[in-house]
Amino acid sequence: MDRELRLVGVSRAFGEHVALDEVSFTVRPGRTTGFIGANGAGKTTAMRIILGVLAPDAGRVEIGGRPLTLPVRARFGYMPEERGLYPKMKVADQLVYLGRVHGLDLATARRRTHELLEQLGLADRADDHLQTLSLGNQQRVQVAAALVHDPIALVLDEPFSGLDPLAIDAMGAQLRERAEAGVPVLFSSHQLELVERLCDDVVIIHEGRVVAAGDAGDLRAARAGRRYRVVVERPDGAPVPSPDLLATLTAAVPAATRVADPTAVRSGASATDEELAGVVVDLGPDGDEDALLAAALGAGRLREFAPVVPTLAEIFREAVR
Amino acid sequence: MSTPETARSETVAGRPALPDESAGTRAWSTVRVVAAREIAVKLRDKAFLWTTAFMLLLVTAATVLPVLLSQRVPDLRVAVQGEAAVEVVGLAAELGAQAQDEPAVTSPLELLSIGGLPRADISWVTVDPGVDVQRLLHDEDVVAALLGDEPDGLRLVGLRDVPTELETLVTAAAGELQVAQAAHDGGLSPEQVTAITQPTPPQVELLEPRDEGTMPPELLALLFAFLFYLSVLTFGTSIAQSVVEEKQSRVVELLVAAVPVRWLLTGKVLGNTIMATAQVGVIVGAGLLGAVVAGQGSLVTQLVGSAGWFVLFFLLGFVMLSCLWAVGGSLASRVEELSSTTALMQILVIVPFFAAVLPIDEGTRTLLSYVPFTAPLLMPARIVLGTAEAWEPAVAAVAVLLTSAVFVWLGARLYAGSVLHTSGRLKAAQAWRGTD
Structure with missing residues (x-):
């Protein structure tokens, strides 16, 4: 069955402020989709619209090509940005309750609650009040609340925030498992390395607009193809300084533009001479790789000429610049 | 792209699809689940349970207590010394017994209302002038002592207090006797004396009487x-x-x-x-x-x-x-x-x-x-x-x-x-x- 979750031209404004501007993207079943963007980019608004908590001003949300209906939406799993369950209710009781609110019958809700608490290592806390649990364990119960009704789609707003590394791995495994069971999984995160590690697909949103979306590997490869790192030595073995090398290269290939070397940028003032020696250039759509190579060879002894595959973090920084 | 029917019958991760139910059924079942939680929360709320228990107690007390109270007739033992005292206690005992023949008090309001004489079983012991009445009271042998030879010179002595029933009955008896004495001294016939001491009250008639x-x-x-x-x-x-x-x-x-x-x-x-x-x-x-x-x-x-x-x-x-x-x-x-x-x-x-x-x-x-x-x-x-x-x-x-x-x-x-x-x-x- 086609369980693809799709936003089509979704717009939403709060007063004067446009939170989402004709946002369209797809969350494919069987894959995890990372939703990244700066604070206030519109991630939470988009997720709330998917869940029907907010209504869009324009556009629509579809699953399998059909508009979302109430009974279908009730089978979604959701972890809101603002976490929260009933503090004075027993852990198992509230999972059973939430399962029933999502349409499960009592027996199924109890069975699922039991299974989930076992899986999450919380079986011995089933009859404790939520507020007596540690924050980490409360977060796990929150995950259980999103999963208790065996959702047909998962929408998780910052599911990793506040988790320790081990819990992040466990959560990642949960998402992966759901995705492999054929569920479209959408989650937002600020931790780009994490998204890089866990995501099949990426949607990058900036100021209410989608600036990049698709397979994470493809996105990186698409940018990698036109970007090169060049290091050239003088005959005496000393590296050619970056400004000189850049001047030589751009003179030969006008289309080439310098990319701030993330390594150098990160090292800041402590950058070594060797790091300063190389340059990273984008060829742009018209640039000629052979011309760039020839120019590099002409500049001295070529030490390195390699395509650069940008990290997701780099793609994100560029996309939102 | 699949049809709605196949979409609904699909299973995910081994879970059976939701039964095909109408929005109405689902609304009602959700409303029931939400209502059941509200009730469960309330039933665990200690403040609510205590309030309910307290009100139950109050209501039960309000209906049962007046009846129980009105059914209890106090036994009062009085020490008596002097001719007039004996006569007054005798009449007081008679009045207290008469009151018991009247219908029982049946509502809280009637219990509170003033009027009528209290019910009591009064017994007495006559003591000689030499006997230490105070010691009898200290020993709680009697609840009070009535002393005096003249109806207008009586003393009712108690230890810490005198039971209200006794005081009311003795007061009524002494009054009745004094009026009778005065009337007799004034030369009225026994019938006239009775008319003064036991006047006939007007008969009360209700057009739409409330049930008893x-x-x-x-x-x-x-x-x-x-x-x-x-x-x-x-x-x-x-x-x-x-x-x-x-x-x-x-x-x-x-x-x-x-x-x-x-x-x-x-x-x-x-x-x-x-x-x-x-x-x-x-x-x-x-x-x-x-x-x-x-x-x-x-x-x-x-x-x-x-x-x-x-x-x-x-x-x-x-x-x-x-x-x-x-x-x-x-x-x-x-x-x-x-x-x-x-x-x-x-x-x-x-x-x-x-x-x-x-x-x-x-x-x-x-x-x-x-x-x-x-x-x-x-x-x-x-x-x-x-x-x-x-x-x-x-x-x-x-x-x-x-x-x-x-x-x-x-x-x-x-x-x-x-x-x-x-x-x-x-x-x-x-x-x-x-x-x-």
Whole structure:
């Protein structure tokens, strides 16, 4: 069955402020989709619209090509940005309750609650009040609340925030498992390395607009193809300084533009001479790789000429610049 | 792309698809689940359980105690010294015995009312002048001592106090004897003396007598008004709290993502209505049971006869106000803000209550019994008092019902507009527009 979750031209404004501007993207079943963007980019608004908590001003949300209906939406799993369950209710009781609110019958809700608490290592806390649990364990119960009704789609707003590394791995495994069971999984995160590690697909949103979306590997490869790192030595073995090398290269290939070397940028003032020696250039759509190579060879002894595959973090920084 | 049918029959991760149910079935089952949680929470609320237990105790005591008290006749042993004292105690004992032949006191009010002589079994020992009366009292051999040779020179001596029954009976006996003595000294015949000491009271005739052993209708109306007032205040606060707790703990976003806001509101109102009705039922039931146990059959008949309209107005009035209480809860973002956001609802409960219990003129009372806020209190009162025509309660009930419908609609809209706003207080106008 086609369980693809799709936003089509979704717009939403709060007063004067446009939170989402004709946002369209797809969350494919069987894959995890990372939703990244700066604070206030519109991630939470988009997720709330998917869940029907907010209504869009324009556009629509579809699953399998059909508009979302109430009974279908009730089978979604959701972890809101603002976490929260009933503090004075027993852990198992509230999972059973939430399962029933999502349409499960009592027996199924109890069975699922039991299974989930076992899986999450919380079986011995089933009859404790939520507020007596540690924050980490409360977060796990929150995950259980999103999963208790065996959702047909998962929408998780910052599911990793506040988790320790081990819990992040466990959560990642949960998402992966759901995705492999054929569920479209959408989650937002600020931790780009994490998204890089866990995501099949990426949607990058900036100021209410989608600036990049698709397979994470493809996105990186698409940018990698036109970007090169060049290091050239003088005959005496000393590296050619970056400004000189850049001047030589751009003179030969006008289309080439310098990319701030993330390594150098990160090292800041402590950058070594060797790091300063190389340059990273984008060829742009018209640039000629052979011309760039020839120019590099002409500049001295070529030490390195390699395509650069940008990290997701780099793609994100560029996309939102 | 698949059809809706195949979509629904699909299974994910080994889980059977939802049964193909209509939106109506699902709405109803969700409302039931939400209502059941409200009830479960209330049943675990210690404050609620204690209040209910206390009220049960109060009602049982109010019906059973007066009967038990009135059935108890005190045994009073008195030491007597002197000729007049003996005579007075003899008459007092006679009066105390006579009082026991009169019908038992059957309602709390009659117990409190003054008039008639108290019932008592008085016995006495005559002591010689030389005997130490004070020692008898210290030994608690007797409850009091009556001393004196002349009817107008009697002393009633007690240790710490003298039993009220004894004092009243002795006073009456001494008075009667002195009047008789004076009349006799004045040369009146024995018949004339009797006419003075035991005058014949006027015969009381009632055109529409109340059944023996029933509660005065004013008291019954007051009781109903109090129950309504207490219930709406208790459960209204409970609804408002339940709403704001879901906002404060942020769980509401999960709920709203799963079900429409209206279903949540309906579940909350339903759950609390059931609990309120059950609580009133248990309390009134305890009162009835107490009345049966105490053998007050006619009080039972009276209560059952007037409870029907009361229950109807109770339900309508409760639902009318409970939606507003939910709005009061949803306008607050923290429990601490409840008292200010529910101020209007408190006024809507308290003002009608005082209108119902304070004496107001009949015209105003009739008018207020049609105003939806005061009708649930005043119309049952008028029915109990017998001042309402048969058609009047029906008209008032329709007025309350229509107002309920408007308030439910209004409450649902305000609730939906404010329930997701989790930071800070809201104004009703903001909630009306929606807060996003």
